[in-house]
Amino acid sequence: MESHDLSAIWQENAEDWLAWARTPGHDVAFWEMNLPAMLDVMPSPGIGTVDIGCGEGRVGRVLAQRGHRVHGLDSSETLADAARTAGGYEEVVHGDATELPWPPEMFDLAVAFMCLMDMPDPARAIREIARALVPGGRLCVLLTHPLDRPARSVEDYFAETEWDERVQENGLPMRFVGRARPLGYYTGALSDAGFVIEEIREPRPGVELIGRFPQLDPAATRPWTLLIRARLD
Numbered sequence: 001m002e003s004h005d006l007s008a009i010w011q012e013n014a015e016d017w018l019a020w021a022r023t024p025g026h027d028v029a030f031w032e033m034n035l036p037a038m039l040d041v042m043p044s045p046g047i048g049t050v051d052i053g054c055g056e057g058r059v060g061r062v063l064a065q066r067g068h069r070v071h072g073l074d075s076s077e078t079l080a081d082a083a084r085t086a087g088g089y090e091e092v093v094h095g096d097a098t099e100l101p102w103p104p105e106m107f108d109l110a111v112a113f114m115c116l117m118d119m120p121d122p123a124r125a126i127r128e129i130a131r132a133l134v135p136g137g138r139l140c141v142l143l144t145h146p147l148d149r150p151a152r153s154v155e156d157y158f159a160e161t162e163w164d165e166r167v168q169e170n171g172l173p174m175r176f177v178g179r180a181r182p183l184g185y186y187t188g189a190l191s192d193a194g195f196v197i198e199e200i201r202e203p204r205p206g207v208e209l210i211g212r213f214p215q216l217d218p219a220a221t222r223p224w225t226l227l228i229r230a231r232l233d
C-alpha cells in the first residue's frame with residue numbers, strides 16, 4: 001500500500017479546499033446532509049467546545065452562532081489561519097490532533113468533522129481528545145463511511161487501505177487522500193480511550209432533499225458518511 005503523509009497533503013491542497021468549502025452552493029453534501037445530521041445529535045453549548053481538524057472553520061462558525069464557545073485546531077497552517085481570520089472561534093491553533101495544546105478537562109464537547117480518516121493516527125487523536133474532555137463530555141465524529149470505498153479495493157474490508165482521488169466538480173479541483181479503516185477500528189479506539197458510544201447514524205438523503213439536489217441520490221442507497229456520538233465515562 002502506498003502511504004502518504006495524510007496531514008501534510010491537506011496543507012498542500014489547502015487553497016483548493018478553501019475554494020471547495022467556501023464556494024456558495026458547492027458542497028451540498030456538507031450543508032444539506034452531513035452538517036444537519038451532526039447538529040441533530042449535538043448537545044447544547046456547555047463549558048467549551050473544541051473543533052478538531054477544523055479546516056477553514058465552517059463547522060466552528062455554525063457552532064458559535066448556536067452559542068458554543070469554540071476552540072479550533074488544524075494541522076494545515078493555511079486552513080488554521082483562514083479559520084482564525086474568518087472569526088467565530090475563541091482561538092484557532094495550528095497543531096496536530098495527537099498533541100492538543102490544552103490542559104486536561106478543558107472542554108465538555110469535541111467535534112471531529114470529516115477529519116479522522118485524514119489523519120495518520122486517529123486512535124492517538126481520540127486519546128488526546130479524551131484527555132481534553134471532562135468526564136461525561138461528548139465527542140461527535142463524522143467520518144467517510146467505512147464501506148464507502150470508491151475506486152478502491154474492497155477485497156479485504158479489514159485491511160487499512162489508502163485512497164487518493166482527484167475530483168473536479170463545478171469547475172473546482174480537489175485531491176482527497178485518506179485512509180479507509182474498518183468500523184471496528186473507530187469503535188475500538190473510542191472504547192480504549194474511555195468512551196461509551198451513544199449513537200451511530202448513517203446520514204441519508206430523503207426524497208425531498210434528492211428532489212432539490214439530485215447529486216445526493218447515490219447516498220440514498222449506499223452511505224457516504226458515518227456519525228458517532230460518544231460520551232466519556
Ligand SMILES: C[S@@+](CC[C@H](N)C(=O)[O-])C[C@H]1O[C@@H](n2cnc3c(N)ncnc32)[C@H](O)[C@@H]1O
Binds near residue numbers: 006075095114
Ligand atoms: C475534510 S477536511 C475537514 C475540515 C472541517 N472539519 C470541515 O468539515 O470543513 C479535513 C481536515 O483535517 C485536517 N487534518 C488532517 N490531519 C490532521 C491532524 N493530524 N491534526 C489536525 N488536523 C488534521 C486537515 O488539515 C483538514 O483541514
